[in-house]
Amino acid sequence: MSDIIDQVLSSLSKGKIFKARELLLPDYVPETLPHRETQIRKLVEIMSPLVRSEKPSNIFIYGLTGTGKTAVTKFVLKNLHKRFPSNFTYVYVNTRQSDTPYRILADILESLNSKVPFTGLSTAELFRRLLKKLNDIDSIVVIVLDEIDAMVKKHGDDILYRFTRANNELGKSLISLIGITNDVKFIETLDPRVKSSLSEEELVFPPYNAEELEDILKQRAKFAIYEEAISDEVIRLCAALAARDHGDARRALDLLRVAGEIAEREGKDKITVTEVEKARVEIERDRVYEVLSTLPFHSKLVLTAILKGLKSKSTLTTGEVYEIYLKLANKIGVENVTQRRVSDILNELDMVGIITAKVVNRGRYGKTKEINLAVSEDIIYKAIVESDERIASLWS
Numbered sequence: 001m002s003d004i005i006d007q008v009l010s011s012l013s014k015g016k017i018f019k020a021r022e023l024l025l026p027d028y029v030p031e032t033l034p035h036r037e038t039q040i041r042k043l044v045e046i047m048s049p050l051v052r053s054e055k056p057s058n059i060f061i062y063g064l065t066g067t068g069k070t071a072v073t074k075f076v077l078k079n080l081h082k083r084f085p086s087n088f089t090y091v092y093v094n095t096r097q098s099d100t101p102y103r104i105l106a107d108i109l110e111s112l113n114s115k116v117p118f119t120g121l122s123t124a125e126l127f128r129r130l131l132k133k134l135n136d137i138d139s140i141v142v143i144v145l146d147e148i149d150a151m152v153k154k155h156g157d158d159i160l161y162r163f164t165r166a167n168n169e170l171g172k173s174l175i176s177l178i179g180i181t182n183d184v185k186f187i188e189t190l191d192p193r194v195k196s197s198l199s200e201e202e203l204v205f206p207p208y209n210a211e212e213l214e215d216i217l218k219q220r221a222k223f224a225i226y227e228e229a230i231s232d233e234v235i236r237l238c239a240a241l242a243a244r245d246h247g248d249a250r251r252a253l254d255l256l257r258v259a260g261e262i263a264e265r266e267g268k269d270k271i272t273v274t275e276v277e278k279a280r281v282e283i284e285r286d287r288v289y290e291v292l293s294t295l296p297f298h299s300k301l302v303l304t305a306i307l308k309g310l311k312s313k314s315t316l317t318t319g320e321v322y323e324i325y326l327k328l329a330n331k332i333g334v335e336n337v338t339q340r341r342v343s344d345i346l347n348e349l350d351m352v353g354i355i356t357a358k359v360v361n362r363g364r365y366g367k368t369k370e371i372n373l374a375v376s377e378d379i380i381y382k383a384i385v386e387s388d389e390r391i392a393s394l395w396s
């Protein structure tokens with residue numbers, strides 16, 4: 001058996017596709033960012049007071065996902081810091097990963113070399129420690145809060161308010177904020193005082209078009225993939241697929257990387273359109289799995305009801321789904337939600353593309369919805385059973 005392991009490992013190590021696969025990973029910040037010259041220039045201009053050790057305006061950056069907001073921000077700060085290392089410090093926090101006010105403050109303190117216990121202190125205490133730390137280091141600190149909508153949606157904008165007021169409490173201007181979001185409407189939901197303070201300056205990142213994505217991919221592929229292992233046709237296809245929804249560079253890079261991984265796994269020496277097509281299916285499957293496994297419990301229970309109901313019928317009505325749902329809720333002893341809520345859940349599942357709920361007119365019986373699956377039964381089953389023990393118990 002260990003022969004098989006050796007065979008797989010040696011075929012991987014002798015890969016003919018990647019020179020440096022890690023250069024295609026999402027967190028890698030490349031040395032050149034084609035088609036972002038305008039945004040880089042504008043950000044450097046806004047940040048330019050740092051050259052005189054003065055605090056830049058707060059800035060709010062928005063644009064759809066994969067438009068280079070994070071890459072450009074990190075690129076600009078890294079390069080400014082290289083040139084003026086003693087003028088400022090910067091801290092980057094992804095608030096989707098560190099998604100509580102406690103974690104965010106702890107991350108910032110740790111980046112500034114302060115030790116923080118994992119729990120146990122109040123956020124007010126952490127904030128007090130942060131102000132003290134800032135007073136001690138007495139230099140400008142640029143705080144980047146990436147994906148801030150994620151944290152604010154869960155915990156409100158209180159922490160942002162405190163950040164925007166911190167300079168008053170410090171008695172001097174030391175904190176400069178960069179807020180990043182891909183939810184364009186997010187800024188409108190903020191407290192007006194936070195909104196005006198955070199968006200002293202604004203920077204918009206438009207989506208890339210297919211040609212721009214081609215340039216980006218070529219640039220990234222040059223260092224990551226052997227020249228003989230890739231063709232213009234493959235690059236063009238990855239760019240075109242990623243430009244179809246909106247010009248998302250992350251999606252384009254993922255397609256290329258996963259296509260390369262598939263080619264390498266299959267012992268090929270070249271990426272072709274076949275591997276790109278396989279990569280598209282694999283990525284879509286992962287996305288659907290992710291959406292399904294993070295659904296709230298009652299949505300998973302409604303999906304279980306649909307899967308069970310469709311075993312004996314080719315389509316279901318809302319009422320039929322609700323009846324099966326009630327039986328299942330009863331079976332595992334959880335309190336059920338109302339039929340109206342189940343109807344809303346069905347609409348939500350329809351909107352994210354997991355089911356189709358078509359309104360049909362049944363004459364004098366009124367209107368109902370015909371419920372069907374829009375993705376494969378296998379993946380729904382796998383995702384909801386693997387992510388929830390109570391749902392799994394309904395299938396054993």
Ligand SMILES: Nc1ncnc2c1ncn2[C@@H]1O[C@H](COP(=O)(O)OP(=O)(O)OP(=O)(O)O)[C@@H](O)[C@H]1O
Nearest residue numbers: 026033034065066067068069070071182216249250
């Ligand atoms: N102009 C570019 N040149 C090269 N790579 C790019 C460019 N723009 C984006 N990328 C790459 O695409 C990926 C996504 O970019 P980035 O994370 O900056 O997007 P984002 O706008 O912050 O998206 P999100 O809102 O989803 O975080 C990263 O791997 C980044 O390096």
